[in-house]
Amino acid sequence: MIGYYLHGHGEGHRRRGTSVARALRSEVTGLGPGPAPVGWPGPWVSLSPDDRPPVIDPVAADATAGGTLHWVPRHHPGLLERHRQLVQWLAEERPALLVVDVSVEISLLARLCGVPVVVGAMPGDRLDRAHRTAYDLAEALLAPWPADAHPDAGWPQSWLDKTWHVGGISALADRPVPGRDEDRAPADGDRRVLVLWGSGGADLDPGALRAAREATPGWTWSVRGGGSPRSADLPADLAAADVVVCHAGQNAVADVAFARRAAVVLAQPRPHDEQAATVRALERLSVAVTAEGWPPAHRWADLLQRATELGGEGWSRWGADGARRAAAHLDELAERLAPAPVGATDGPxxxxxxxxxxxxxxxxxxxxxxxxxxxxxxxxxxxxxxxxxxxxxxxxxxxxxxxxxxxxxxxxxxxxxxxxxxxxxxxxxxxxxxxxxxxxxxxxxxxxxxxxxxxxxxxxxxxxxxxxxxxxxxxxxxxxxxxxxxxxxxxxxxxxxxxxxxxxxxxxxxxxxxxxxxxxxxxxxxxxxxxxxxxxxxxxxxxxxxxxxxxxxxxxxxxxxxxxxxxxxxxxxxxxxxxxxxEGGGPPVHHLEAVVRNAGVFADRWGWWPMEGWLEAFEERGLAAPDETGRWRVLA
Structure with a gap:
């Protein structure tokens, strides 16, 4: 059995993890704060939030333990309860391995308990002390990008040797690729921009969005997320777009790769420059037009034009069905590392x-x-x-x-x-x-x-x-x-x-x-x-x-x-x-006396008569009957 920890900030980790879990052959149990993600395929353990009550002064609470970890504030009750829940679950269930997407502390705690860990790799600068600890102790690193995406990451060879480069992981990949007409020549005013934004960062600036619209006559803009309603039918919205504008989060990039749409991908400020690293990779692979932050209005006409000329076929180099490949790796590793049966059945x-x-x-x-x-x-x-x-x-x-x-x-x-x-x-x-x-x-x-x-x-x-x-x-x-x-x-x-x-x-x-x-x-x-x-x-x-x-x-x-x-x-x-x-069949007449006697023993112990069918069959044959007290007797 595989355990799968999903980080609670934003929906990206939960959505990506659910896609992989649904592709597994192995039994899987999810763990994380809050309720199970939509579509989660197995049991779910809701963990205590590790930031409640809020930590007013992380420095005073030494939240990083002197820079060795990311979040371990002193004497925090939520953190203590979360770790207690995890250790109890590991002890009771004894999973073959735990997938962690993502938490240095959860990775370390599981490995301290002797449970093998697969760490969800993230782009950007992961050479800090805490990340090194998690990546070093991992059995494998699950990377949702192609192998040639990040040659500038500075990873040691020991990490690269155990990395599964599975390509993008889109939750849409188990659906048919949305139909599209690449030969369509949109009339003026008929070209469509889909702005696809997530929930893990800041909302879109309405003023900046309005300025971009005004600077691109002939383009119709639609917005999903980022302060606007999320898409009710994302494959259809992607199929209808001539250009998709999205942030450089791993899920958004994988969804656009699934639809193979021309795209402008924008790096937003994130810890460890993870989105900046992703746009560099996309630019390097000539997959999409990229920029840092939300561009000023005067740049948008050129960005959309360049994206249209580049097209979306380059996304095949990125991939979107990494969930299937990730699941195959995890199933194989879980089978290889499954613990021997222990506990109540020790011994022959x-x-x-x-x-x-x-x-x-x-x-x-x-x-x-x-x-x-x-x-x-x-x-x-x-x-x-x-x-x-x-x-x-x-x-x-x-x-x-x-x-x-x-x-x-x-x-x-x-x-x-x-x-x-x-x-x-x-x-x-x-x-x-x-x-x-x-x-x-x-x-x-x-x-x-x-x-x-x-x-x-x-x-x-x-x-x-x-x-x-x-x-x-x-x-x-x-x-x-x-x-x-x-x-x-x-x-x-x-x-x-x-x-x-x-x-x-x-x-x-x-x-x-x-x-x-x-x-x-x-x-x-x-x-x-x-x-x-x-x-x-x-x-x-x-x-x-x-x-x-x-x-x-x-x-x-x-x-x-x-x-x-x-x-x-x-x-x-x-x-x-x-x-x-x-030979036999029918009521066990040759055991008549034993059946009637034992039925009485049972009635004395439990207050009701067992083997009613046999007793009634004996009565029909004149072999036994209840006496005036209701107790069954063998007839002479």
Whole structure:
């Protein structure tokens, strides 16, 4: 994931950053003062303003820390709160990198926290001590101009070597280039000037603008911004102009480059002479007519004439679709620098399986684990009253190619009332935790994991989305149901590639594409065939209630405990498992006594009866019914 800090002065940084963010493949979160910019594509963290309350005397407040930084006034509460917010977000989200457009202090703070930084480069004199610090520590410098624009900048080679010269970044570049008729010969009075001004500096001087109009008969002037209303349709306004007059801000220049209009670009006073540097670059590349400040009235006729003769095709040397190139660089760097999963899931990833019989199904599951994108580090198999399980599991893993996980087979005796499913799951979790297991993936013995099941669970448990979710956080994957094994085969072991085509998904369950998550508000949808959580969250739940013995109820109870302790269930895409066919269907009559008994345990704990469909089906068959108190009983 990429963090993207946007400076709040004017709209230029926010508009440019939004264009790049919208072109990213990576997840992106924006940070900056105020609300998110229009069109921002992801989450936004509104940071405290660092200039409120106002600093009356920056010198007395040593706002530059003796010239080493740009803005760090002593004991400023807004500055302190902003930096606290940023550090907290970095700690919680652990982004692969932070793009900073622009702030020396934010760049330095992030890098002090160990987060790689990409700094938005700016034209002009950036050789002061503060800028040198930011540019030196950056992984890369993102320059929204062509490589040959500023040979006079005096940058050291170390900066040039890590600079991405992406060309101009226009927010309009994802739209069709406005149509225009270059052969149009405007009649006198029909030539059009569009004055395009921003919000980061002073407004236009109405008197100077009026004088320019009066000095250029035959030209019709329109003004957007600079004290006048902003453009409601900027591409159309640009297309209609014969000459565009604009300041030398990076966004205005890129927008004119997008439209390829003849232009007069005016350098306005800015810190570090950034706009003066830009007009020198435009003049050097013969892209536009330029001037310093607002020219006197008598110069305007010549400026417009020269711009008309120069035309707008030279803007191709500047470019306007730099957002796409910038995003490609950022995606690649984020992938390369992404932090390894840490935190709640430190330690081995463990798959936990309960087995009693179903040896072919256990072999199928182990074959699926061995073929997955990621093998577990530990496979815990609990043999419930079945001493043959150990040999089956050992032989199945011995048959797998490549590195094998640690295999731990533990035994639990079978209770006379049925299989001790709750106790066996708790034993599996305890065994995994004793071996350092951090991520616990519970897979029913009937389930063959898909290629991405283990990898998806492990990745999602370590993700920021899970870390910031309410806990205990339980992840659930879809389960598809397989038909009987194809004729002539002993099992699915030799045809794992057919599982996606053969499996049938239940319409009452959630199926998501890989990478998607969906919170499940109905805790009754939890099913213990396939789920995952951290060892810490399992311990926080207290495990499964061991009052349940035999089939039914213990997983519904577990989900209620998760909810009662403030946790949630979340479906995750990409973790599909495949349930191997076995005889059955309809209400589990062969588990009648266990279902009715466990339903009573649940009712005593939670005040309502679970498994209503099965209980009602038993009643229809004359097998069970509620007594006069409403308690379900098995009928003799």
């Amino acid at each position: 990833v463990a798959v936990l399986t309960l087995a009693h019989g179903r040896h072919d199904h256990l072999r199928g599951q182990i074959a699926g684990l061995a073929a997955g994108e990621r093998r577990p580090d530990l496979h815990v198999v609990v043999a419930m009253g079945d001493p043959d399980v150990r040999a089956v599991a050992e032989a199945a893993w011995a048959a797998a190619d490549g590195p094998r996980p640690e295999l731990s087979v533990v035994e639990v005796p079978v209770d006379a009332d049925g299989l001790p499913l709750a106790r066996a799951r708790n034993l599996a979790a305890r065994t995994a935790r004793d071996r350092g297991g951090g991520a616990l993936i519970f897979l029913d013995v009937d389930c063959i994991p898909g290629p991405g099941t283990v990898a998806t669970y492990a990745r999602e448990l370590a993700s920021p989305a899970t870390r910031r979710a309410p806990h205990p956080a339980v992840l659930c994957g879809d389960v598809a149901y397989l038909p009987p094994v194809p004729e002539g085969r002993d099992g699915w072991v030799t045809c794992l590639d057919q599982l996606p085509q053969a499996g049938r998904h239940r319409s009452d369950r959630v199926l998501l594409p890989p990478g998607r998550r969906l919170r499940e508000p109905d805790l009754r949808q939890f099913w213990s065939l396939s789920f995952a959580l951290t060892a810490d969250d399992f311990a926080a739940c207290g495990g499964f209630c061991e009052e349940y013995v035999g089939y039914g109820g213990e997983d519904t109870d577990f989900a209620q405990v998760v909810g009662a302790r403030g946790g949630i269930l979340t479906w995750v895409g990409g973790a599909t498992a495949y349930h191997q066919h076995h």
